[in-house]
Amino acid sequence: MSFRLAAYAVCVEDGRVLLARYIPPSGEPLWTLPGGRVEHAEDPLDAVIREVAEETGCDAAVERLLGVDSRVIPAAERNVPGPEHHNVGIFYRIRILGGQLRPEPNGRTDEPTWTPIPDVAGLRRSSLVDIGITLSLTLPATGHVAPVSVGGLIQH
Known part of the structure; x- marks a missing residue:
């Protein structure tokens, strides 16, 4: 089993969330949170x-x-070949201080964009997006939300 500790940014402003398009090795892009x-x-x-x-x-x-x-x-559900994978994600609410949206240089993410929250449901996306938005909107005392079902437009 592989393991990864990751940190994700949830930035919600004016009913929109900041997303970035991720291009996995499989080549089929999906939207995700910066992180x-x-x-x-x-x-x-x-x-x-x-x-x-x-x-x-x-x-x-x-x-x-x-x-x-x-x-x-x-x-069998990973975007990259390899063994079962354990991901621990830490989610932070962030605010943008400045800068200009641009693609990641020499990276796997491009097209950062502000997306209206209601439009997220129609995007092919990482389940991390749904988890981050739910955490941001509900602020659970435990810092934990129910797992998101993967399938259709929602991927790992």
């Missing part, structure tokens, strides 16, 4: 700010911790 792997010895709070800058071109500040999601992705 990604926490590097060795990196604080997750620093990681989310770094990831927002890399993937969107914007400077960000963390406003609050929203919660944590832990999921095991079976090998």
